[in-house]
Amino acid sequence: RAAGCLSLSRPRGTGWLAFPAWACKAESSPGSRQIQLWHFILELLQKEEFRHVIAWQQGEYGEFVIKDPDEVARLWGRRKCKPQMNYDKLSRALRYYYNKRILHKTKGKRFTYRFNLSQLVFPPPPVSAPRTPTRVCTGTAVPAGG
């Protein structure tokens, strides 16, 4: 019955992303073997196909807007096999990240959150260095020493 579950694969060769240090442990999430919500959000954000659902807020590094809360909840529910998932429940999980300093809310902006970028790390591109500066300036990259 897991047939209906969405399985996202990691993109490759699509430029490079700057991830917070805490995001690096996502490769092998210790403690819980289940996918974590922040990682799922990060996955969605780095894919063009979900830009109508969730996207980085241009101009504000680390800030993202959930354009379609219902759809994000739907996708998350799919991944976790929780058909009853909705934005109310998803956002509660998001709120637990405040104290853990993974996320915080952008007050005044609807459906807008921000990743904690205090401890950024730049994983070096394994294949080849990005030659097109415009590629890293699409809002997915974050300036060092920010």
Added chain:
DNA sequence: TGCGGAAAGA
């Protein structure tokens, strides 16, 4: 729309 306590589930 957003917050956070409380309890339950995996």
Added chain:
DNA sequence: TCTTTCCGCA
């Protein structure tokens, strides 16, 4: 431990 579910409150 990280959610999921439920809910009163602002």
